[in-house]
Amino acid sequence: MTTTRIAIAGLGAIGKTLAKRIAGGTIPGTTLACVASGDAAKARAWLDSEGITAPVVELAAFPDHADLAVECAPSAIIEEICGPMLKAGKTVMVLSCGALLPRPQIIELAKAHGGQIIVPTGALLGLDAVTAAAEGTIHSVKMTTRKPPRGLIGAPYLIEKGLDMDKITAPTLIFSGSAREAAKGFPANVNVAVALSLAGIGPDRTTIDIWADPSVTRNCHEIEVDADSAKLSLRIENIPSENPKTGRITALSVIAALRKLRAPLRVGT
Known part of the structure; x- marks a missing residue:
């Protein structure tokens, strides 16, 4: 099984849950490649307290480290998160999907460079x-x-x-x-x-x-x-x-979506 390198943008409630799950090895086929945060020193201190060795990097450096980035950050910086990854033909999992509506250029960027934007189920049923x-x-x-x-x-x-x-x-x-x-x-x-x-x-x-x-x-x-x-x-x-x-199930939805990436049995479209 190949490994998908995951970058996390934002270490709020969702980002921390994801970081602990991925770094803990509970999502087969994934590894925590790096994180980015508005407060790099605070992020480094939290990662160290959890025994997580992933580097804290700038958003522009995500493509150098990761295959897929998960956006768990304020919607205002969605272009800074998506832009570098999509230009590199990589994948971004977007939670702040409302921010895509006034920014159709992000979707066009994915089309132009062979990247992909994934919107997980999140807090919604059906x-x-x-x-x-x-x-x-x-x-x-x-x-x-x-x-x-x-x-x-x-x-x-x-x-x-x-x-x-x-x-x-x-x-x-x-x-x-x-x-x-x-x-x-x-x-x-x-x-x-x-x-x-x-x-x-x-x-x-x-x-x-x-x-x-x-x-x-x-x-x-x-x-x-x-x-x-x-x-x-x-x-x-x-x-x-x-x-x-934010509902607790939102982070769990991202985890479920990441698990599907390499699952031998995938249930649901």
Whole structure:
């Protein structure tokens, strides 16, 4: 079995989980080649505390070390992460997929140089079924998201509208619109909706309602898909990680996707 060398961009909750799993040898066929972080000294100290020997490098150096980079960083720097790898004809696994919508040049870069962008299932249920339905005709896709108000704090849409999440005392619909609009207004919160749209009928026809709901402790998503091949009703409740904007299952989804790379039996599209 050949080994896939993995680079990790960002050492937040997701990046640390991945680094420990890969370095611990629990994902066959992979090795942790390097990491990049906004605070290199802090990253080096954490790696040393975990007994992980991977080097801390600049994003531009990823292609020299790795075959595949996993983006676990702020969406604003997605081009700095993807650009060098894609120009080298390599692969990037993108979690901040909402950042791809206003940056079509990243996808064009992959096309031009034979690179690949992978969007893992993340915190969402049923992407395989939606992808299959898209081979036929999908009439509509609607998503309803409910999150604890504190998990939405800092979203540009809320700042623009002057909405204070600390004042939410009952379930409140704070946004209704397309997945593209949602990705712009809530870049750290609705990557699930963008992944759904990319799997199905696109970000302009996929609609989403976002509720701030103080009665929930999990990130809840309901999806309704009407297609010529099936009608799908999907619901998932994700337990937040130490970062309330991100579910614990997101990191596990990346691990599952990496495991598929070299698995002798691969289940799911």
